[in-house]
Each structure stands twice: as C-alpha cells, then as structure tokens.
Amino acid sequence: MTPRDRDESGRARSARPRDQYGRPLPRGAQGTPRVPDDYAPSAEEAIREAALLLAADRPFHAHEVFEGRWKCCPPEERDLWQGLAQICVGLTHLQRDNPRGAAALLERGRARIRLYGSRPAYGMNIESIITAATIEALHAALPQ
Numbered sequence: 001m002t003p004r005d006r007d008e009s010g011r012a013r014s015a016r017p018r019d020q021y022g023r024p025l026p027r028g029a030q031g032t033p034r035v036p037d038d039y040a041p042s043a044e045e046a047i048r049e050a051a052l053l054l055a056a057d058r059p060f061h062a063h064e065v066f067e068g069r070w071k072c073c074p075p076e077e078r079d080l081w082q083g084l085a086q087i088c089v090g091l092t093h094l095q096r097d098n099p100r101g102a103a104a105l106l107e108r109g110r111a112r113i114r115l116y117g118s119r120p121a122y123g124m125n126i127e128s129i130i131t132a133a134t135i136e137a138l139h140a141a142l143p144q
Helices: 043-055 059-072 075-095 099-116 126-131 135-141
Strands: none
Touching (some): 043 075, 059 075, 075 099, 099 126
C-alpha cells in the first residue's frame, strides 16, 4: 500500500490529481486544477469564486473554496461555511451518481447552516440555500 501524502506538520494531504468531479486519478495523470490547501479567501472572494465554479458545474471545487473560507473564518461563521461546503459535496455525490451520499451530505449541510441561524450572510439567500437541491438552485441563491 502506498503511504499517504503528508504536509510539513504530518497532516494527510492528497497530492494526486483529480477529475472534474473530485475523484482521485492515478499519479501522473492530467487532472483539473485544484484549489491550493492554503487558500484563505475573504467571505466575498469565497462567494464569488464558488458561484463561478457552480455555474461551471464544478461543485467539488466550490466545496474546496468554501472549505478554504471555513478554515480561516471567524469562529461564529464556521457553521455557515462548513454547511456550504457540505452542500457542495452533496452536489458532487449527485454528479457521481451516489444519491444516498448526496442526501446525507445535503442534509448535513442544511443542518449546519440552520445552526448559523439568521445572522447576516454576506448577501446570500440562506433560506434558498437550505432548500437548494441542484447546482442551479444553489448558484441562483448566491449573489452575483
């Protein structure tokens, strides 16, 4: 078995290329560009970039953007960004024809966003996001 890729602190990091749906490809294969592990966008940058990725039918990559934000956001916003990332992973499971995984992640993301409550959300329509089940609906809920 090949050992896992690790960063300088010993945390697992996958250096393998990935396809458009985020599935790992064999080492040396040509994959789609990925969001860097150290990406730390502002809230506005994360929303803008994720909206573009969702419009391009790339929810796995939108998940990576939201994950980058949740890793650097204020603690009181963690549920919002983590929920958005989980919804995008749910959409990725839909693309991969995994309805069971999609349902679980979509519900987990919705629950996390509900925990965030009615606090300001950078112009996002939280109610629309909570009920979103498609890439198009989620993209339409984000400010352009």
